[in-house]
Amino acid sequence: MPATADDKTPEGSPSPRKISIIVPTFREVESLPALIDRFTMLRATSGLDLEVWFMDDDSRDGSEALVAARGEDWVHFVLRPEDRGLSQAVVDGMNRATGSIVICMDADLSHPPEVIPQMLAELDAGADFVLGSRYIHGGTTADDWGPLRWVNSRIATLLARPFTSVRDPMSGYFALRRGTFNTAQELSPIGYKIGLELIVKCRCRKVVEIPIHFSDREFGESKLTITQQLLYIRHLRRLAMFKYGSWSHLMQFLAVGALGTVVNLAALTALLETRLAEPAAVATAIFIAMCFNFVLNRRFSFSYARHGPWFPQFLSFLLACSLGAGLNLGITVVVLAEYPGTPTQLAALLGIAGGTAVNFLINRYLVFRATHIRVAKPPSTTAAPNRPPDG
Secondary structure, three states: OOOOHHHEOOOOOEOOOEEEEEEEEOOOOOOHHHHHHHHHHHHHHHOOEEEEEEEEOOOOOOHHHHHHHHOOOOEEEEEOOOOOOHHHHHHHHHHHOOOOEEEEOOOOOOOOHHHHHHHHHHHHOOOOEEEEEOOOOOOEEOOOOOHHHHHHHHHHHHHOOOOOOOOOOOOOOEEEEHHHHOOOOOOOOOOOOOHHHHHHHOOOOOEEEEEOEEOOOOOOOOOOOHHHHHHHHHHHHHHHHHHHOHHHHHHHHHHHHHHHHHHHHHHHHHHHHOOOOHHHHHHHHHHHHHHHHHHHHHHHHOHHHOOOOHHHHHHHHHHHHHHHHHHHHHHHHHHHHHOOOOOHHHHHHHHHHHHHHHHHHHHHHHHOOHHHOOOOOOOOOOOOOOOOOOO
C-alpha cells in the first residue's frame, strides 16, 4: 500500500506503516486470549505492522496479568482507574497510539479483525472514515438477536440521522487516519458510541461502510444498560449543539415549547372544568406553561445558563416572555371574539404559535444571551478530556 504523509518519519523518509488497534475493555478476560490469537494470525498472514492497546477500565479480573504473561511487545495494556467509560477509553488509547492509522474495535469477539486489510484499502482509496457495518448488503448479525435488541439498534440509528447518512453509525468498529483524528474539535466523549462523535467532529466527508458479520459475545455480559442509552441521548444533544450551533437551541426550544403546549392545553382543560371564566383560565394556563418552559429551557435549551441563580433568571424569563405571553393571550381572545363557537383549545393553540417565535428571540438574545454567561473553557483535545459544563 502506498505511503501517505502520515506514514513518514520526522525526516520525511518513508517508513513502514504502523496500525494501532484500540480495544476498550471491562471484564473481558475470557475473550482476550482468542482475540490476541486472531491479531497474531493477522500479523503473520498480512504482513501488517500492528500494535494493540487494551484500554482497561479497572476490571480487576486478571486481564492485566494475562496480557503480561503473553509477552508480546506489540500488545499494550493500560489500566484506567479514573475517568472511566468506553468512549473516554477509546480517546485515551488514540492519544497514546503510535500508528498512522487508528482502529477501534470491541473486545468481546463480535468484530472480525480479519477485515482490517479491507478497511485499510478503503482509507487508501480516499475514505476519511471506514465503518464495519451490520446493515449494508453483505452485513449480518448473530441469529439470536431478539426483536427488542434489533428495535433498540434501529431507533438509535434513526436518531443519528441528523448527523450522518451512513447505515450503521452505531458501529463500534471503525478506522481513520491519525491526521483525521487530530483535527477533532471539542471532543466530549460520553456513553458508548465514540464513532459517531468522530464522524461529526472530525468533519468526515467520505465515510465508507464495509460489511461485517457481527457475532454475539461468547463470554461475559453486555455493557449496554438503560443508563448507557440515556447517555446516548445526552450525547446526541451535545453533537447537535456542536454541529448546528444556534439552530440547535431553536430545535430544543421548540421541543420544550411542544411539551409546554401539552401542559398548557391540559391545564386549560382542567381549569375550564372548574367553571373558571375563559380569560382567567387561559391566562392561568399560560402562566403554568411558562413556569414549565423555564425549568426545561434553563436545563436544556440554554444549559450554559443553568449554573446562575435561578430566581433572578426566572423573573427575567417572565418579564422577557411577557410580550410573547401577551401576544398569545391577545390572539386567543381575538379568535374567540371574532369567531364564536371556535373551540377554546384551538384558539389557544393559535396564540401559542404566535407567541413562540417572539419568546425564542427574546430568550436567546436577551435572557440567556451567551455574553451574559461565563462559560468554562473546553478541555484540550490532546489529552483525555473531562466532561464539559454543558452537561
